[in-house]
Amino acid sequence: AQSVAQPEDQVNVAEGNPLTVKCTYSVSGNPYLFWYVQYPNRGLQFLLKYITGDNLVKGSYGFEAEFNKSQTSFHLKKPSALVSDSALYFCAVREGSGGSYIPTFGRGTSLIVHP
Amino acid sequence: NAGVTQTPKFQVLKTGQSMTLQCAQDMNHNSMYWYRQDPGMGLRLIYYSASEGTTDKGEVPNGYNVSRLNKREFSLRLESAAPSQTSVYFCASSFLLGGGQETQYFGPGTRLLVL
Numbered sequence: 001a002q003s004v005a006q007p008e009d010q011v012n013v014a015e016g017n018p019l020t021v022k023c024t025y026s027v028s029g030n031p032y033l034f035w036y037v038q039y040p041n042r043g044l045q046f047l048l049k050y051i052t053g054d055n056l057v058k059g060s061y062g063f064e065a066e067f068n069k070s071q072t073s074f075h076l077k078k079p080s081a082l083v084s085d086s087a088l089y090f091c092a093v094r095e096g097s098g099g100s101y102i103p104t105f106g107r108g109t110s111l112i113v114h115p
Numbered sequence: 116n117a118g119v120t121q122t123p124k125f126q127v128l129k130t131g132q133s134m135t136l137q138c139a140q141d142m143n144h145n146s147m148y149w150y151r152q153d154p155g156m157g158l159r160l161i162y163y164s165a166s167e168g169t170t171d172k173g174e175v176p177n178g179y180n181v182s183r184l185n186k187r188e189f190s191l192r193l194e195s196a197a198p199s200q201t202s203v204y205f206c207a208s209s210f211l212l213g214g215g216q217e218t219q220y221f222g223p224g225t226r227l228l229v230l
Contacts, residue, residue, distance in 0.1 A: 009155070034218060043119070043205055043221035044158075090157065101165075101212045102148075102173070103219070107157035 002027045004093045006106035013081045014114050021076040021109045023091030030096035033074040034103060035065055038088040047089075050074060051096070061085070081113045117141055119222035121206050127228045128196045136191040136225050138206030146212045147189035148219065149173075149181060151202040158205065164189055165212040196229045203227070 003026045013019045025031055032051055036044040048059025055067045065076045076089060088110050092103040122137045140147065149161040160173030162181040170181050178200060180192045189208075193200060206222040 036221075041224075043223045044207075044219075045221070046218040049218060102160060102163060105150075105158040107155060 004106040006109045010110045019081040023074045025093040027095045034092040036090045086113045121222040139188045140208040144208035146209045148207040149191045150205045198229045201229045
C-alpha cells in the first residue's frame with residue numbers, strides 16, 4: 001500500500017525568507033513523487049516531480065524538492081518566498097512499478113506568506 | 116487548447132435530487148479521474164477510467180456512478196444526493212493511468228452543496 005503524509009496543516013513564512021513544506025511517503029518499491037499547488041477557487045497545478053535520477057528536482061515558479069530515500073521524504077523548498085506563493089500545496093506518491101498506478105494525495109498544507 | 120473543463124461550476128441540490136457533473140479534456144489523454152476535496156481530507160479518488168470503455172472504483176465510490184462517454188468525456192452522476200456529498204469535485208486526466216512519468220491535469224472544480 002502507498003501513503004503520503006503532510007505533517008503540517010499550515011506553514012507561515014515572511015516574504016523573502018526560505019520556505020519548506022514537508023512530505024513523507026510510504027511505498028513498497030521505488031516511488032514516483034509529485035507536488036501540486038492549488039490557488040483559491042482553482043484546480044491543482046503541477047509543480048514538479050521526482051521519477052529517478054538527481055535527488056534535487058527543480059520545478060515551476062522557483063520551487064525545488066529534495067528526494068531523500070533514507071528518510072522517505074520529499075520536502076518542497078523555495079529560497080525566497082513571495083506573497084503570491086500563498087496557496088494550498090499537495091504532495092502525491094505512487095509506486096514506480098507494479099501496485100496501484102493511481103497517485104495518493106496528501107491532505108494538503110496551506111502556505112501563508114506574510115508581507 | 117482548453118485543457119480540462121468542468122460544468123457546472125456551482126450547484127445547489129436538495130437531498131434526494133440527482134445530477135450529473137460533466138468533464139471533458141482536449142489533450143487526447145487516455146485516463147480520466149474524479150476526485151472529491153473536503154477540508155482536512157485532501158483529495159480522495161471516487162472513480163477513474165484507465166481508457167475509453169473502462170471504469171473502476173476508487174477510494175470513495177459509494178453514492179456515485181460514472182460514464183466514460185468517449186475518449187474526451189467522463190461524467191459523474193449522483194443518483195440521490197445526500198448532505199455528505201457536499202464537496203468540491205475535481206476531474207483530472209493524464210496520458211497514461213496514474214500519469215506514468217507524466218502528470219495529471221486538473222479541471223477548475225465543481226462546488227456542490229446538498230441541503
